[in-house]
Each structure stands twice: as structure tokens, then as C-alpha cells.
Amino acid sequence: MNHSFDRYAGIVFGAIGIAFVIGSRGIATSAYGSNVGANIFPLFLGGFLTLLSAKLVYDTFRKQQKQESKEKLDYQRFGIIFAAAVLYALFLEDIGFVISTFLFLLIGFQTMERGRMWVSLLISACFSYGVYYLYVNVLDGSLPGFPAWLF
Structure with missing residues (x-):
């Protein structure tokens, strides 16, 4: 596990999540034939992505650097x-x-x-x-x- 990569990825995905939340506020709140609007999914997705990104960044700061080994990609x-x-x-x-x-x-x-x-x-x-x-x-x-x- 590469902690510096995880840290930067967490920051980037956190920014994307915040952009989703902000962008969802501009989408219509109701849809034809549905009580749930088109803004609900990106709002929850952005919030969830932001929370997971914050946890990832927190974990990378919390864990000390250990000897990193190359993992074979599947x-x-x-x-x-x-x-x-x-x-x-x-x-x-x-x-x-x-x-x-x-x-x-x-x-x-x-x-x-x-x-x-x-x-x-x-x-x-x-x-x-x-x-x-x-x-x-x-x-x-x-x-x-x-x-x-x-x-």
C-alpha cells in the first residue's frame, strides 16, 4: 500500500465528492412520475465519496510508513x-x-x-x-x- 498515493487520491476524490454535492444542488428536485428527484443520487453519492475520502486521508496520516512491497496487479x-x-x-x-x-x-x-x-x-x-x-x-x-x- 502506497500511503502517499492513497493520501493524494483521498484528497482528489474528496474534492470530486464535494463537487458532486455542490453540483447536485443545481439539478431539479423532482422528476416526472417520481417523487424522488434527479438530485438525490448525486447528493448522496458525493456525500458518501467525501466521507470515504476523509477516512482514507485520516488513515494515511494515522499509520506510520512501513516497508512497502510491490504487489502484482490482478x-x-x-x-x-x-x-x-x-x-x-x-x-x-x-x-x-x-x-x-x-x-x-x-x-x-x-x-x-x-x-x-x-x-x-x-x-x-x-x-x-x-x-x-x-x-x-x-x-x-x-x-x-x-x-x-x-x-
């Missing part, structure tokens, strides 16, 4: 997750939020740690449906549902 895992993210964005409208999020999480979990398939299936299913239910039914937002050809 390009195969990065490629699999990147391809899954691109496919997730491409097929979100076609197969719906729940199915595409479920598949993306399942691929991500299995890429990071092989095995424990039932745990990955359960977490992926609960998270994807839980977020959909929370956003659509509780917050009265709109997300692409299940595809019409499924039913």
Missing part, C-alpha cells in the same frame, strides 16, 4: 469486473434493474472470492430486490422493473 479480475460493469450498463433497460443488478453482484462476488455460491446468490438476490423495493415502493421512484417477456 488484470484478469479487473477485466472481468470492468466487463461486467459495462454489460450491466448496457442491459439495465432491457432486462430490468433487479435481474441486471443480481447478475452483476453475483459475477463480482464470484470474481473476488470463488466458492460460497449460495451465500453469493442470497446476498445478490436480497440486495437487488431490496434496493428496488425501497426505491420504487418506499421512495416512489422509478427504476426499470422486470422485463415484459418474463411474465
Whole structure:
């Protein structure tokens, strides 16, 4: 772990998070057919990014420099997750939020740690449906549902 790189990355991502929060204030607060406006997601994303960046910067100052070792980068895992993210964005409208999020999480979990398939299936299913239910039914937002050809 390179502490100086982490420190600078934390500062840069903190600035990006603050820019998201400031920029979200200029977006409309309501959207057609939804009680949740387009400004909510960038506002929470910016706040979350700012908090995580502050923790990263704090941790780099708190930990003393230890002997740094070169870690081999895992390009195969990065490629699999990147391809899954691109496919997730491409097929979100076609197969719906729940199915595409479920598949993306399942691929991500299995890429990071092989095995424990039932745990990955359960977490992926609960998270994807839980977020959909929370956003659509509780917050009265709109997300692409299940595809019409499924039913």
C-alpha cells in the first residue's frame, strides 16, 4: 500500500465528492412520475465519496510508513469486473434493474472470492430486490422493473 498515493487520491476524490454535492444542488428536485428527484443520487453519492475520502486521508496520516512491497496487479479480475460493469450498463433497460443488478453482484462476488455460491446468490438476490423495493415502493421512484417477456 502506497500511503502517499492513497493520501493524494483521498484528497482528489474528496474534492470530486464535494463537487458532486455542490453540483447536485443545481439539478431539479423532482422528476416526472417520481417523487424522488434527479438530485438525490448525486447528493448522496458525493456525500458518501467525501466521507470515504476523509477516512482514507485520516488513515494515511494515522499509520506510520512501513516497508512497502510491490504487489502484482490482478488484470484478469479487473477485466472481468470492468466487463461486467459495462454489460450491466448496457442491459439495465432491457432486462430490468433487479435481474441486471443480481447478475452483476453475483459475477463480482464470484470474481473476488470463488466458492460460497449460495451465500453469493442470497446476498445478490436480497440486495437487488431490496434496493428496488425501497426505491420504487418506499421512495416512489422509478427504476426499470422486470422485463415484459418474463411474465
